Amino acid sequence: MKIVALTGAGISRESGIPTFRGRGGFWEGTRPEELATPRAFFRDPEKVWRWYCWRREIISRARPNRAHEILAKMEREHQLWIITQNVDGLHQRAGSRRVIELHGNIWRLKCTSCGRTWEDPGACGKIPPRCPRCGALARPDVVWFGESLPTQALRKSFELAEWAEVFLVVGTSGLVQPAAELPFIAKGFGARVMVVNPERTPHADIAEVFIQDKATSGMEKVYELLQNKGPS
Ligand code: OAD
Numbered sequence: 001m002k003i004v005a006l007t008g009a010g011i012s013r014e015s016g017i018p019t020f021r022g023r024g025g026f027w028e029g030t031r032p033e034e035l036a037t038p039r040a041f042f043r044d045p046e047k048v049w050r051w052y053c054w055r056r057e058i059i060s061r062a063r064p065n066r067a068h069e070i071l072a073k074m075e076r077e078h079q080l081w082i083i084t085q086n087v088d089g090l091h092q093r094a095g096s097r098r099v100i101e102l103h104g105n106i107w108r109l110k111c112t113s114c115g116r117t118w119e120d121p122g123a124c125g126k127i128p129p130r131c132p133r134c135g136a137l138a139r140p141d142v143v144w145f146g147e148s149l150p151t152q153a154l155r156k157s158f159e160l161a162e163w164a165e166v167f168l169v170v171g172t173s174g175l176v177q178p179a180a181e182l183p184f185i186a187k188g189f190g191a192r193v194m195v196v197n198p199e200r201t202p203h204a205d206i207a208e209v210f211i212q213d214k215a216t217s218g219m220e221k222v223y224e225l226l227q228n229k230g231p232s
Helices: 009-015 038-043 045-061 066-077 151-163 179-188 202-206 215-228
Strands: 002-007 079-084 099-101 104-111 117-119 138-142 166-170 192-196 209-211
Touching: 002 066, 002 151, 002 179, 009 066, 009 215, 038 045, 045 104, 045 138, 066 079, 066 215, 079 151, 099 151, 151 179, 166 179, 166 215, 179 192, 179 202, 192 202, 192 215, 209 215
Parallel strands: 002 079, 002 166, 079 099, 166 192, 192 209
Antiparallel strands: 104 117, 104 138
16 A cells, blocks of 8 residues: 655654644744744844754654554565655664654754755754864755755655555644645545544544544554554
8 A cells, every 4th residue: 555644743742742833742832934044043143043042852752653663564564655744763772774764853953054964962062063174054955944855855745645545644733835835735636534633633634544642652553554454
């Protein structure tokens, strides 16, 4: 079966990583423009880095949960790709190989001058970090508001939305474009859409199966359903 899973912050919630919106979310009490924009970064790089270092700390303590693991298992049993909006790397740590990171990765840095990218888990030792090649200011290699998504990742995601027979949507509010558009495209190309979320989202309205549940128990149900006979 050709399966694509679009994941958002909700899939990592049970690993102890807060989501963005809602109570206790990363954005609570903060306006995203104050932290996650190029303008905010150049105004106060240290402040923005402090926020990312705090998130790095939370993520480094987290482990993949059952939902990440089930997706990794499904990759071994089906033709499965993951498109994630998460920057935490937990899908890869769970063993998934076919992962498209639409919003970048928090462990990677990018030079604001020469554009070089590299991984540095120790980047928070001295903030703001600098590019080892040219000495310019380094930023987290994540997508900020007002920035375009990585071209290749975006192109591949649209291709996958057309390719999928089953399109799973796990733990995303469906409020951030262009990722939020992908399930609609998949549905238009004939995929059966399955949604796992404790809350009703815009994607639930087009889902053949809406599992109103947390990611871990919801993904167990998805796995069962697909084992038996597909979503219908
Ligand atoms: P949000 O914080 O917008 O939404 C999290 C979703 O997870 C909500 O729909 C919750 O109902 C759901 N949820 C909460 N707990 C859950 C659980 N245990 N299991 C499953 N679902 C659960 O996060 P995203 O939709 O991922 O972008 O946000 C999209 C983008 O907005 C992020 O990638 C980030 C943010 O601004 C950038 O930083 C560019």
